[in-house]
Amino acid sequence: MTTSISRPSASASCDGSVRELYERHHGPLLRYTCGLLRGDRQRAEDFVQETLLRAWLSTEEQPPGWSPSRAWLFRVAHNLVIDWMRREQARPEYHPELLEAHAEPVDPIGQAVQRCFLVHALSRLSPAHREVLFYVYVLGWTGPDAAHALSIPPGTVKSRTHHAIRELRRRHPEHALVAA
Structure with missing residues (x-):
């Protein structure tokens, strides 16, 4: 051509x-x-x-x-x-060798404990709150994208996210996963 x-x-x-x-x-x-x-x-x-x-x-x-x-x-x-x-x-330059040099060591036991805690904490939330947190934090979707996928208004996604995080912080103020 x-x-x-x-x-x-x-x-x-x-x-x-x-x-x-x-x-x-x-x-x-x-x-x-x-x-x-x-x-x-x-x-x-x-x-x-x-x-x-x-x-x-x-x-x-x-x-x-x-x-x-x-x-x-x-x-x-x-x-x-x-x-x-x-x-x-x-456009910042990407230097993977610098990232590897400063990466925190992997703690598989600590990660397993955090996952167990997170699963337990999330199981105590309502299904609607869990679902919104999944789309926004696990999948990394934007509020409007999550709203479209869940067939709810974007404001509802914001509200549910806020209330779910507030509930996690209220129930587990000592845990780093729900810190401000």
């Missing part, structure tokens, strides 16, 4: 101006973006290509004879790089 980009209404002079734009600004834009990216030339090439593509596509929206200025091109390239950097910073 071939994907094509619809070009602005291009004449031979438009193609020539795009070629001239590339030849005049490719090198300086590449050096600038490569500097912003601390030497990542391959990524810098991508940003220069995107910048020149945007310049080419914007010629259709401008009056005849318009050509993007050097400052405009550098601003577009700068904004593309900064937007990418912000997106990258928003």
Whole structure:
């Protein structure tokens, strides 16, 4: 399957101006973006290509004879790089080896005791409260999703969850599973 980009209404002079734009600004834009990216030339090439593509596509929206200025091109390239950097910073890096190094040791006996306690504590709740806790905490569903699955209003899910946890805390204030 071939994907094509619809070009602005291009004449031979438009193609020539795009070629001239590339030849005049490719090198300086590449050096600038490569500097912003601390030497990542391959990524810098991508940003220069995107910048020149945007310049080419914007010629259709401008009056005849318009050509993007050097400052405009550098601003577009700068904004593309900064937007990418912000997106990258928003995604934390995942290091599983750090998680394993700081993981708490597994205590199978303690886990078994907690499971027994939890089963016993939950058995003392009403079926409606148990069901809501199951969907929200065991399955990890959102309130609206649990409400849809249970055919009840979302407010009822919130209310039942609140009352179930309050009841668990009231009956077992000493246990960590029901602490605030």
